[in-house]
Amino acid sequence: xxDQIILRVATKIVVPPIVLFALYVQFHGDFGPGGGFQAxxxxxxxxxxxxxxxxxxxxxxxxxxxxxxxxxxxxVLIYALVGVEGIVLGGHFLNYSVFFPLHPEEGQHLGILxxxxxxxxxxxxxxxxVFYFFAARGREDL
Amino acid sequence: MExxxxxxxxxxLGATALGVAKTRNLFSAVVLAGIFSFLSAGxxxxxxxxxxxxxxxxxxxxxxxxxxxxxxxxVGGKVRAPEIRITTVKEKQTARTxxxxxxxxxxxxxxxxxxxxxxxxxxxxxxxxxxxxxxxxLEETDEEIGVPNVVxxxxxxxxxxxxxxxxxxxxxxxxxxxxLLSRLKKRDELGEEPWGEEPVESLxxxxxxxxxxxxxxxxxxxxxxxxxxxxx
Amino acid sequence: xxxxxxxxxxxxxxxxxxxFYILISRRNLVKKIMGLNIFQTSVFIFFISMxxxxxxxxxxxxxxxxxxxxxxxxxHVLILTAIVVGVxxxxxxxxxxVRIKEAYGTIEGDEVTAMDNELPA
Numbered sequence: 001x002x003d004q005i006i007l008r009v010a011t012k013i014v015v016p017p018i019v020l021f022a023l024y025v026q027f028h029g030d031f032g033p034g035g036g037f038q039a040x041x042x043x044x045x046x047x048x049x050x051x052x053x054x055x056x057x058x059x060x061x062x063x064x065x066x067x068x069x070x071x072x073x074x075x076v077l078i079y080a081l082v083g084v085e086g087i088v089l090g091g092h093f094l095n096y097s098v099f100f101p102l103h104p105e106e107g108q109h110l111g112i113l114x115x116x117x118x119x120x121x122x123x124x125x126x127x128x129x130v131f132y133f134f135a136a137r138g139r140e141d142l
Numbered sequence: 143m144e145x146x147x148x149x150x151x152x153x154x155l156g157a158t159a160l161g162v163a164k165t166r167n168l169f170s171a172v173v174l175a176g177i178f179s180f181l182s183a184g185x186x187x188x189x190x191x192x193x194x195x196x197x198x199x200x201x202x203x204x205x206x207x208x209x210x211x212x213x214x215x216x217v218g219g220k221v222r223a224p225e226i227r228i229t230t231v232k233e234k235q236t237a238r239t240x241x242x243x244x245x246x247x248x249x250x251x252x253x254x255x256x257x258x259x260x261x262x263x264x265x266x267x268x269x270x271x272x273x274x275x276x277x278x279x280l281e282e283t284d285e286e287i288g289v290p291n292v293v294x295x296x297x298x299x300x301x302x303x304x305x306x307x308x309x310x311x312x313x314x315x316x317x318x319x320x321x322l323l324s325r326l327k328k329r330d331e332l333g334e335e336p337w338g339e340e341p342v343e344s345l346x347x348x349x350x351x352x353x354x355x356x357x358x359x360x361x362x363x364x365x366x367x368x369x370x371x372x373x374x
Numbered sequence: 375x376x377x378x379x380x381x382x383x384x385x386x387x388x389x390x391x392x393x394f395y396i397l398i399s400r401r402n403l404v405k406k407i408m409g410l411n412i413f414q415t416s417v418f419i420f421f422i423s424m425x426x427x428x429x430x431x432x433x434x435x436x437x438x439x440x441x442x443x444x445x446x447x448x449x450h451v452l453i454l455t456a457i458v459v460g461v462x463x464x465x466x467x468x469x470x471x472v473r474i475k476e477a478y479g480t481i482e483g484d485e486v487t488a489m490d491n492e493l494p495a
Contacts, residue, residue, distance in 0.1 A: 025196075029291065029294050030289045030290065030291055030294050031289075031290050031291060032290075032291060033192040033193045033195075033196050033291070033293075034193070034196060034291075035193065035291075035293075035294050035297065035298075036298075037197055038193075038196050038197050038200055041197070041200040041201050041204070041205055042200055044205060045200065045204050045205060048205070048208055052208075069316075069320075072313055072316045073313060075309065075313075076306075076309050076310055076313050079305075079306050079309055080306065083302070083306065093303075094299075094302040094303060094306070096299060097286075104286070105285070105286065105287060105288030106288070108286065108287045108288060108289070108295075108299055109287070109288055109289060111298070111299065112287070112289060112294060112295070112298040112299055115298045115302065115305070116294070116298055118309070119298075119305065119309055122309050122312060122313055123309075123312060125316070126312050126313060126315065126316040127205055129316045129319070129320065130209065130315075130316060130319045131208065131209070131212070133319055133320060133323040133324065134209065134212035134213065134216070134319075134323065135212060136323075136325075137216055137323050137325075
């Protein structure tokens, strides 16, 4: 579809706001609707839109296949490590209050932020990986 | 107002679901499924579940439609006529539209409706579901967590174990897709096939590739040819 | 026992049964997965509807500490994650369909069965 000038121009205009919106959804998720799951999906949607219009090769220059695969596993690792950090600091697994013993609710806030970051990274990585693999399959018999 | 919206959305949802059941063009079925997701996102909003509506709109109507289209580009977009039934490779029989599934569905639905008669009324504040742990979440979140969005607080803190498990499931699904769709090219010296993928030229997933979808007859012939190959 | 208070549960059961019907009556594998998705979405709606409180608000606490009636946040949390897990498992199912198409040349369930039955043992 890369010969369609309207699609190309519109995609170039639309993709940056989508990425920005994903980050807004991520970091505003504590205060309004949103969070890691939604942000990850929206971020992946930006990448998929780019991939549909400009082709897989140019997309994989932006986000190579190894990078998105690493993201998929990195997010789970971030989540689990935040949990382990709670044990290291003397609390329970996934208890964020011990991060700042004097201000438990700030520890909770930090923990939620990190955990949601892990969720976003994983969901983005998974959706992008699945898309890459389906798209690459399509080229096989051509 | 809320009631009218709910009824309208439910009516549209029913119509779209029936449309998915009826159509024999998979492309229109995919689009109808996307509409179904979008309508259900609307219904979630009416039911005060803004986070869920957000997710459903992004996931159901966006990403999963793309996955379906990518699949259709690989497998073709037509459904075979329901009157033809294949029992052996060489023969095709014409069969009546099967009644049995309809009977099963009606009976199951009747049993489920009978079950709802014992359910608490819709929207009552004293329903059992609202009296268990929820009051604690709603009252303590402000002090314990300090995050205004209670859904986020429950998701990431009170029920962090759940979410860790779900994230792992999502990751596992990606591993499954990678194993199913990676291309096995070279065998090593032991004759085993390593998992791998290779760089790809460009992507024309979806719309262009969907057009030359095979007619049902061609598909049958192709299937038979394939089966004869297998048999010989 | 008031019948009218259950109307929306019945609507979800109708949707669920349409999905179930697609799942068991259609032979096309992609169609079956779509039926499963409709089934799944109607279960989601059913869950969310149990969390509704009449006159309630979305469960986001206001800044000024006003006491409002909130809908139940717990089903929201469960369904939120279930939606994302659902799309991931759908992707796995679709990948399986792609592999079946490559191995058998068809995605109609009965053709696949017919070929399986006639393979030399």
